[in-house]
Amino acid sequence: SYELTQPPSVSVSPGQTATITCSGDKLGDKYTCWYQQRPGQSPVLVIYQDTQRPSGIPERFSGSNSGNTATLTISGTQAMDEADYFCQAWDKSTVVFGPGTKVTVL
Amino acid sequence: QVQLQESGPGLVKPSQTLSLTCTVSGDSIRSGEYYWTWIRQPLGQGLEWIGFIYYSGTTYYNPSLKRRLSISLDTSKNQFFLRLNFVSAADTAVYYCARWYASGSAGWFDPWGHGTLVTVSS
Numbered sequence: 001s002y003e004l005t006q007p008p009s010v011s012v013s014p015g016q017t018a019t020i021t022c023s024g025d026k027l028g029d030k031y032t033c034w035y036q037q038r039p040g041q042s043p044v045l046v047i048y049q050d051t052q053r054p055s056g057i058p059e060r061f062s063g064s065n066s067g068n069t070a071t072l073t074i075s076g077t078q079a080m081d082e083a084d085y086f087c088q089a090w091d092k093s094t095v096v097f098g099p100g101t102k103v104t105v106l
Numbered sequence: 107q108v109q110l111q112e113s114g115p116g117l118v119k120p121s122q123t124l125s126l127t128c129t130v131s132g133d134s135i136r137s138g139e140y141y142w143t144w145i146r147q148p149l150g151q152g153l154e155w156i157g158f159i160y161y162s163g164t165t166y167y168n169p170s171l172k173r174r175l176s177i178s179l180d181t182s183k184n185q186f187f188l189r190l191n192f193v194s195a196a197d198t199a200v201y202y203c204a205r206w207y208a209s210g211s212a213g214w215f216d217p218w219g220h221g222t223l224v225t226v227s228s
Contacts, residue, residue: 001169031212035153042202043153045216049209054216086153090213093166095155095206 002091004098011104018074020101022087025068030089032070034063037100038083046085047072079105108132110203110219118197118226124190128203128219135184136161141206142186143215144177146199149223154199158206159186193226200224 004024012018022032032050035043045054047063050070060075070089074081082105087098114126128142135142143158157167159177167175171190179186190197200223204215 031210033212033214035215042218042221043215044218045214048214048216049212088153088214090208090211094169095213097153097155099152 002089002094002096004087004089004096006085006087006098006101008099009102009104011106012074012077013106014079015076018077018081018103020072020074020085020087020103022070022072022098023068024070024089024096027068027070027089028066030065030091032063032065033088034061034070034072035086035088036081036083037086043086074103077103077105081105108205108217110205110217112201112203112219112222114222114224116223116225118193118224119228120194120226121192124188124193124197124224124226126188126201126203126222126224128186128188130184130186130205133205134181135179135186136181139207141166141208142179143204143206144188145202145204145215145218146197147202147221148199156188156190156201195226198224198226 034047036046037043050065062073084100086100109131111129118124141158144156159165174191176189200221202221204218
């Protein structure tokens, strides 16, 4: 079965850039999306189709996908961005989630 | 604005059946644009896709759950349902319903319900 890997945690200072990676075999040949989950809340879609931002998601969230790695970038990170982030792909009629990355804003 | 709301028992005994309902408002599950989905998350852990259903009744299931799983819908009530048989403590989780949009080879979940905690315990 297809698997996605993510770093367990990323730390970032306020105003700096947070980079979260998601790796999988030939992931660049698939579309990836990203979800933000704040403590005690449901996940929220922040990036879809690798690079697209849903309405209402701040411009500081951006995504890319190439080779074996998809990347979520948060520019000018704010305290409210502290959350878990999950990547997700669709492979052979199966939805796969990454294990999640906890972003801490120090 | 589309909203999804999960409902059902919060406690299920081992070996019994977990049954949940998702009620959709602000959109029709007959619209044909979306699939209607169940996802779960054990406390403090990651997300696991359970499966989804199209308005026609076509289903896609997680292979690891397939033999215990049934997802169905009632278009007249704008609801869809999850049944998971022979549960164990490993099925204890927050269960979410969500709307899946597929575009070519891409797909994503938006929005999600608030989630409901189901505990499997005697």
